[in-house]
Amino acid sequence: MIRLCEPRRTRPENIVPMINVAFLLLIFFLMTAVIAPSDPVRIAPPTGLGDESDAGELILYIDADGTLWKDGTPGALPEGIGGQSVTIRADQNLSGAVLADVFGQLKRAGTEGVNLVVARP
Numbered sequence: 001m002i003r004l005c006e007p008r009r010t011r012p013e014n015i016v017p018m019i020n021v022a023f024l025l026l027i028f029f030l031m032t033a034v035i036a037p038s039d040p041v042r043i044a045p046p047t048g049l050g051d052e053s054d055a056g057e058l059i060l061y062i063d064a065d066g067t068l069w070k071d072g073t074p075g076a077l078p079e080g081i082g083g084q085s086v087t088i089r090a091d092q093n094l095s096g097a098v099l100a101d102v103f104g105q106l107k108r109a110g111t112e113g114v115n116l117v118v119a120r121p
Helices: 016-030 096-109
Strands: 058-062 066-070 073-075 085-090 112-114
Touching: 058 096, 085 096, 096 112
Parallel strands: 058 085, 085 112
Antiparallel strands: 058 066, 066 073
């Protein structure tokens, strides 16, 4: 009697180590990612056409009541901001007169430029 040789079956590949490596990489990137700090005040920016990026060296927040915030604390315009680029994140319900006053103060302080952050419509 003649026996035919069956081809040897190969063992299925074990993908568990690959899954382990993928999860380790995921955990590594989550732990080393830089998470942006949250805004100190909840701001609803006005709508408009413009760039949404914070391009300034100094970020100031102005809430609907006209309170100026820097680094999570309310207060007046910081001293020694001359020569810096400033980004303003103002609430959409802020009075235009208050915003114009802040722009005037920044100009008198000698800032290099002022960016107003707006939301796209």
